[in-house]
């Protein structure tokens with residue numbers, strides 16, 4: 001009998017997040033021939049992302065479009081999603097391992113009595129068995145987990161599973177009615193506004209990150225300029241956040257965000273183990289530090305021993321010319 005997979009999609013500043021296509025690919029890797037992959041999209045003014053999404057699913061795109069859903073809030077999203085999922089009876093629900101996915105997945109797992117595997121970076125088929133790879137011990141090791149039975153939920157780490165290719169003819173878009181149960185929008189909107197930069201940190205292909213060596217909030221300006229020229233996002237070490245140079249929304253590491261960009265540029269960051277937990281799986285690591293003994297150089301692919309206030313503006317100037 002064919003089974004139904006549902007990907008819970010997300011928009012950010014009106015755009016479909018890249019991780020949604022990676023979640024669809026994760027569902028495809030998990031599904032068998034004849035199974036259906038649908039998406040559930042929540043937010044406001046969703047016609048564009050819904051039609052984009054419809055090109056990637058083999059089933060339908062279920063849409064909950066309402067002003068109260070513009071920003072994520074656990075209570076409103078859960079109360080909106082659960083009736084739709086109950087009607088669809090999916091065998092699996094797939095989400096991005098984003099702030100929203102991390103919050104929502106366990107609530108759905110509890111409601112549907114489903115098993116959950118979080119932060120999945122790869123999916124392998126071993127005969128009839130599906131193995132889900134995820135990092136443990138702050139990214140120092142990987143474990144493979146499998147579901148035994150029952151419905152299951154997975155969250156996928158951004159930038160690890162390749163995005164899905166378009167799937168033949170576009171899937172049907174189905175609008176669902178939504179009645180607002182609570183109204184706490186102002187609180188969450190404030191948090192999201194603070195956290196959002198031009199490029200999403202978790203999904204950025206290039207991250208320019210600053211540490212205590214940046215010395216002040218003003219010191220982040222050259223890093224922001226480099227990130228802008230490269231089309232990347234700015235991140236930070238906890239040292240920089242604790243010192244008040246930037247918002248904790250930028251913190252990368254064990255107790256911050258985990259990023260896996262194509263290029264990670266660490267500026268004035270020593271390379272403490274807790275920081276490495278959040279960025280050591282980046283494809284290319286470039287470290288700029290004036291201390292040649294800084295531990296960050298042990299994991300860097302390219303190292304520049306020098307003052308970041310000289311090196312970063314030079315890089316920006318060169319990339320601007322390119």
Ligand code: FAD
Nearest residue numbers: 211212213237238239253254255256268270274275290308
């Ligand atoms: P420092 O270690 O002070 O390094 C600053 C670096 O800047 C030095 O290497 C110095 O040589 C260099 N520098 C100074 N001036 C310049 C200049 N002009 N040009 C170039 N280089 C310069 N940390 C995180 O980052 N993320 C986490 O999630 C995290 N979680 C933690 C959880 C726990 C439970 C604990 C105990 C700690 C955690 N930490 C985390 C903190 C971590 O241990 C380090 O203290 C922190 O990462 C240090 O930040 P830093 O590298 O910016 O600062």
